[in-house]
Amino acid sequence: MTTPPTPTRTPTPFGRALCAMVTPFTAEGALDLDGAQQLADRLVAGGCDGLVLSGTTGESPTTTDAEKSALVRAVREAVGARPSIVAGVGTVDTRHSVELALAAEKAGADGLLAVAPYYSRPPQDAIEAHFRELADATALPLALYDIPGRTGVRIEPETMIRLAGHPRIVAVKDCAYDLMGTQKVLSRTDLAYYTGCDEYVLALYALGGSGYISTVANVIPRHFRSAIDTFDAGDTTEAARLQQRALPLTELMMASDLPGAVTTKALLGALDLPSGPVRAPLRPADRKTTDELLTAYEELTA
Template sequence: MTADTRTPPPFGRTLCAMITPFTATGALDLDTARQHASRLVAEGCDGLVLSGTTGESPTTTDAEKAALLRAVREAVGPAVPLVSGVGGPDTRHTLRLAREAEEAGADGLLLVSPYYSRPQQSAVETYFTRVADAAGIPLMLYDIPGRTGTRIEPDTLLRLAEHPRIVAVKDCSYDLLGATKVMSRTSLAYYSGCEELNLALYALGGAGYVSTVANVAPRQMRAVLDAFDAGDTTGAARLNGLTVELVELMMASGLPGTVTAKALLPTGPVREPLQPAGEEAADALREARRRLVATTPPKSP
């Protein structure tokens, strides 16, 4: 599958799960958010996901989520798709967040399955359907059972795909069989939420990725898909291999991706209960990023 045969993805192809900048005292930093969003788009991100896991959504207020969305929209303009995270354990709160995100200018909603209460699949399906029925913009369902405790089972996704506003999945299930089954039987756009599977899921027909690592290496993450679309599968595999060291340190070192991303960016602290990366971890992250960037050709004028 090449760029000219792939179905156009609904929210772009190379999305960044954007961090939420804070000031040194912990307040929302909208100026830095605008600057960071603009840089990400200039460096190859064709869509942004706000107020997701990486965006520290559990510790930002509803008003902060809306203010962040408005500020980023102002910075990147109307052409860049913005997807806002609104999911949570309370259906009523989720419905309110969805309405507020739509009013603030979101192009889509990222909807994680209800966490902590671990509802049965019929309840998960009802939750998603309730939000989709109420929303006026499309939904990207977020399947991340390692955090929520509840899988969106493939058979549930097959039924949900019939809803006209459920158009995409951010997949952190680590189930390529299940993802392939759903992609082959529906028109759902599958976005990899796990950087180590970006290329594999894309090669199977995925839409692209929603990446935390793209906060600090947007061009390098995009280059993998660009090479694949150009028909250079060997080059895509090589470029993907170059990202592995940084991906592993950022996403599989025992530290949350939000923590590791902010260790590499001038975007302020994380909010408690998260704690910053130690100096040893930060040094290793900086060196891995330096090595990855050094392998990337200069940006064309």
């Protein structure tokens, strides 16, 4: 078999295989730091070289600033320097985002992740100014999180291209479902691209992406890592098979009209792994959904 040419790949500032980790809560709804440490250790042992805390899957809108900092400190204590820790700091308010960034830096994070300010739907020049102020606030590298389905606004490719000139804006978590725009930025910048859509792990990696920030990795941390490792080894057919084999579970977790935090916590709970309830306004998955998730998981890991 002829080994295909390796695409030009930007150095990975946070690793290649990142998990968008859930935030475990106790049965009473309090932050479960012991559970977070156990889960983080399991994820790193399973092949994750980076953990994203307080992102979408981490229910960041319903955790307090103090809880976000405590989570970074606890996970750092559990995993040491083995993985990178990227802290979600995006809010609707530039000043609040800066405060969270400074707190994350103090707590021991290696990097920051920030969505475009949501609800107010600022124009592109305001979005650019927001990210520049955030990047100037700390010494940590910053990843832009483009997820218009939740924020109501894009970080347009031209805006990313301009922001790529900032020395601390180094990466993108891509949930825009716009492969044309993604390739445009990849071809004109050194930004490291991480897919945040599990169904695109191999597709974006093959285009020169740096890796993934996966929700599904909470339950199968080694699977997508194996897919990109296999791709790097030159066996693209097997890499595609691994990607496709995860599709039933990925679809149930990410495309079932329930947020990924809900489905992930349901499955982790069924596996007796740290998770706990989701916080309102989210509501737990029902028994039927949980059983379907568990069946898909067992079929994938059999």
